[in-house]
Amino acid sequence: MGKLTLTFLGVGSAFAKRNRQSNALVEAWADDPRRQSAPDDTVLIDFGMTGPVALHELKLRPDFAYLDVDGRVNYPAITNLIVTHQHADHVGGLEEFAATTRHVFARPSSNDVRRTRLIATQEMIEGVWTHSLSGGLRALSGRTATLEDYFEPHPLRAMGDGDAQPFSVLDQFEFSLVQTDHIRIHERYDWPSYAVRIADRQSGETVFYSGDTRFDRAMIDKYVVPARLSFHDVQLRDEPTPVHALLSELRTLPESVRRTMHLYHYGDSWDASEYEFVQREFAGFARPAYRYLLFD
Numbered sequence: 001m002g003k004l005t006l007t008f009l010g011v012g013s014a015f016a017k018r019n020r021q022s023n024a025l026v027e028a029w030a031d032d033p034r035r036q037s038a039p040d041d042t043v044l045i046d047f048g049m050t051g052p053v054a055l056h057e058l059k060l061r062p063d064f065a066y067l068d069v070d071g072r073v074n075y076p077a078i079t080n081l082i083v084t085h086q087h088a089d090h091v092g093g094l095e096e097f098a099a100t101t102r103h104v105f106a107r108p109s110s111n112d113v114r115r116t117r118l119i120a121t122q123e124m125i126e127g128v129w130t131h132s133l134s135g136g137l138r139a140l141s142g143r144t145a146t147l148e149d150y151f152e153p154h155p156l157r158a159m160g161d162g163d164a165q166p167f168s169v170l171d172q173f174e175f176s177l178v179q180t181d182h183i184r185i186h187e188r189y190d191w192p193s194y195a196v197r198i199a200d201r202q203s204g205e206t207v208f209y210s211g212d213t214r215f216d217r218a219m220i221d222k223y224v225v226p227a228r229l230s231f232h233d234v235q236l237r238d239e240p241t242p243v244h245a246l247l248s249e250l251r252t253l254p255e256s257v258r259r260t261m262h263l264y265h266y267g268d269s270w271d272a273s274e275y276e277f278v279q280r281e282f283a284g285f286a287r288p289a290y291r292y293l294l295f296d
């Protein structure tokens with residue numbers, strides 16, 4: 001029976017400076033991380049502007065040495081990449097990821113690039129290329145590149161959207177997309193963004209990772225309440241038109257839900273005394289570079 005772990009490259013908000021942006025590395029282990037030097041499969045959830053430096057620092061830790069190749073970040077060791085939405089704190093590191101994979105790790109004698117799977121809805125995959133990546137990556141020597149020159153697109157339908165199908169690793173852990181209410185141009189869901197639900201096929205247990213979302217009690221009831229653990233984005237200070245769940249809103253949840261909820265995507269004032277209650281009332285503020293065990 002395999003194990004799954006999650007390590008935040010950073011736990012900060014989009015504009016945090018004391019922590020890096022909230023991107024997470026999920027690792028799948030056929031046996032156990034204590035007995036394996038590298039996982040059997042990996043799924044990176046988002047890779048923002050601070051992602052490359054965060055990975056560079058993470059690989060210096062003995063537990064993550066497999067991410068180091070001669071001092072460089074071993075991007076090909078990351079086999080799958082889920083994009084939740086197109087804000088730069090979630091996709092801003094992808095140009096470096098793509099260019100390094102293709103131009104540094106490809107065998108020089110051939111055009112053989114081991115491409116990382118880019119997992120998102122079809123609309124998101126197209127948007128990431130058209131609006132975020134093609135400006136810098138379109139030009140190759142002698143021709144114009146496409147997304148497929150860098151990544152292997154792996155479109156997924158979101159849960160509740162027709163025949164949604166999960167993406168799985170180790171034939172055991174299933175990753176599904178859940179639409180979130182993050183930014184509204186005119187109305188709910190008119191700008192795509194997603195959370196990630198991870199399910200263990202063997203035990204039937206789930207873990208929920210909110211991506212970016214407003215406080216959405218219906219989504220919480222459906223996906224967070226039944227989960228054994230959750231990671232939820234949070235905004236510490238109240239504001240009239242939030243695009244993240246406010247701490248004051250999450251505080252209204254039943255204690256049983258808060259106790260298994262790790263808060264991430266927080267601003268730089270998290271250690272002010274006014275937020276001391278978070279460690280008592282929730283599972284706590286998520287810690288960067290700490291390997292959480294999702295399924296044992």
Ligand SMILES: [Zn+2]
Pocket residue numbers: 085087182212
């Ligand atoms: Zn966002």
